[in-house]
Amino acid sequence: MLLSPVCIFPGIFLKLFILTIQTAFTYITGAISELYDEREAASIAHIIMEHLTGMSKLDRIVHKTKILSPDQKQRLKTAIEALQRQEPVQYITGTGWFYGMELLVNKNVLIPRPETEELVEWIVQDAAHRHRLHLLDVGTGSGCIPLALKKSLPDAQVSAVDVSEGALEVARSNASRLHLDVNFLLMDALNPAQVSTLPSFDLIVSNPPYITQSEQQSMQERVWGYEPSIALFVPDSDALLFYRHISMMAQQKLLPGGALYFEINEALGKEVVALMEELGFKEVTLKQDMFGKDRMVKGKI
Known part of the structure; x- marks a missing residue:
């Protein structure tokens, strides 16, 4: 199969041609056609074009003949x-x-x-009629879970911990931009001494690392090659490492009637349920995601 000059010489192509919004969109889809199917390539192209132009999809249709500036062309090349x-x-x-x-x-x-x-929606539904809850997210990353919970449950007191200072910088920036009050703490959830300093909570949630190292071979490079491995992988020899430690933490830190929620590896649903039941959790529930895969577990104290 012959590749187009767009794929082989993107920099030269950009220098030689004037690009309008419409032709730039076509240029992107052509440049990544060997990596993505048509629908996904179009979705990515829309995201890039909105990022470059600051214009919505409708505005880009209306102004499709608008010519990209030299700066936009350079940013397009980099993208x-x-x-x-x-x-x-x-x-x-x-x-x-x-x-x-x-x-x-x-x-x-x-x-x-x-x-x-x-997972967030499950928690919000369960907590909708409760007030002044104290919530904790373990391994918060970008802060997506606690920020969504604070947005949906504004009178809740929300905290989140992560072992990565770099991740917490991102989470705090997101909280500031969204004007949401979440308390972010640097903490290793596997360290009992650090965990002991936490107060008690009504709900604890975690989307911990749960992909075994052997599963990496079947993953797309765009995931394991760029996303932080510390947030993805667990040793093959102890796939339940984080579930066990966080469940033990929850036993100590959940108030009576409290609940622990996990996002899980679809292959480990029964194992996580069994672990939580062995540790004394009640009414342990395994829930499927929109694709019918085992994805979430909840247990009560």
């Missing part, structure tokens, strides 16, 4: 080169969407996923 290296588009634009919020993201944090929105 195309990153996409061709399979860098996720969210890291290129520096933003990702979660629960109706535009969040800052970089390589210190995972890109928020739709499945995690379902």
Whole structure:
């Protein structure tokens, strides 16, 4: 198969041709056509074009003949080169969407996923008629979970911890931009001495690292090659490492009637349920995501 000059010489192509908004969109989809199917390539192109122009999809249709500036062309070239290296588009634009919020993201944090929105929605539904709850998110990353919970449950007192200072910088920036009051703390959830300093909570939630190292071989490079491995992987020899430690933490820190929520590896649903039941949790519930995969677990104290 012959590749177009757009794919092989993106810099030269940009210098030789004047690009309008419409032709730039076509240029992007052509440049990444070997990596993504047509629908995904178009979605990525729309994200890049909105990032470059600051214009909505409708505005770009209306002004499709508007010519890109030299600066926009240079930024487009940089974006195309990153996409061709399979860098996720969210890291290129520096933003990702979660629960109706535009969040800052970089390589210190995972890109928020739709499945995690379902976990948030489960908690919000359970907590809708409760007031002044104290909530904790363990391994917060970009802060997507606690920020979404604070947005939906404004009278809740929300805290979040992470072992990465780089991740906490992103989370705090997101909280500031969204004007949401969340208390972010640097903490290793596997360190009992640090965990002991936490107060008590009504609800604890965590989307911990849960992909075994052997599963990496079946993952797309655009995930494991760019997203932080510390937030993705657990040893093959102890796939339940974080579930066990966080469950033990929750046993100590949850108030009577409190609940622990996990996002889980779809292959470990029964194992996580069994672990929580062995540790004394009641009414342990396994819930599927929108794709019918085991994805969430809840247990009560």
